[in-house]
Amino acid sequence: MTTTPPTGTVADxxxxxxxxxxxxxxxxxxxxxxxxxxxIGFYLLFWPCAWGVGLAALAQPQFGFGFWAVALMFVGAILMRGAGCTFNDIVDRDIDMQVARTRSRPIPSGQVTAREALYFLIAQALLASVVLFQFNRFTVWAGVASLGLVAIYPFMKRVTWWPQFFLGLAFSWGAIVGWTSQTGGLGxxxxxxxxGTILWVIGYDTIYALQDIEDDALVGVKSTARLFGANVRPAVAVLYSGAFVLWNGAAVAAGGGSVFAVLSLVAAGLMAWQLWTLDADVPKNPYDRFYNNHYVGIVLTLAFLADWVW
Structure with missing residues (x-):
């Protein structure tokens, strides 16, 4: 088996x-x-942070929309997503060697050693902590609490058919961080x-996992894509529907009005399009539908912002 040269690109x-x-x-x-x-990964990690800030603006409109907090969280999302992926690649280096899409990643292809990756992981985590400490104490502790979710996720594909649920727990945490950065507490x-964001993450990562379903079966890696099998489309439809209902419930609970409800229908339309056109047998089709969730994130952020302005 050949490996990617040190200057080679990653397959995906x-x-x-x-x-x-x-x-x-x-x-x-x-x-x-x-x-x-x-x-796309740090976009999807970032958007729930922006939603949390937007939700807080609905609950306390007199304080405004926390644009500076959103900017800091964007930087933090890049750093934490990078640290999480680095940790994931260290843990999964043996599995990545056996999967066509991932064997060209830096560690299995020999571009960096696991020790060098560990040093890089630490550097990213330290920079992310600098960003985190710009917020209030409650948010700092909320950010620290998320590290446990990040740490356990790479191991879940070995022990449960629901690793996407644990990814959802970690990737949705920004909704809590965004809210607490503005309010200093929960609700x-x-x-x-x-x-709702957990359900959304499970849905879109199930679509993403369709790319590796054959290799995952050979290696013994579990996923909701394998679990749902031929029922992926209706299963993800249920997840997306639940996400939509809970998002709107959150907006109502925070004092939002009809503006968010109407604009969120655009996000619902995007998710419906993903499922209507999903075809795992067409190359790049699942990835393109997965990537479309970036636009879901944009739409909901603008919906929160528009409702606050209104």
Missing amino acids: AQKDNWLDRFAPDWLKPYGRLARWDRP WAPVLLYA
């Missing part, structure tokens, strides 16, 4: 991405570990937002 990265084109050769393997060549509204 977009061709001619900015990292491969402009970064110095010594930085490229580390950027690939952090998935800088695939920004039912952010809990509903968090629960």
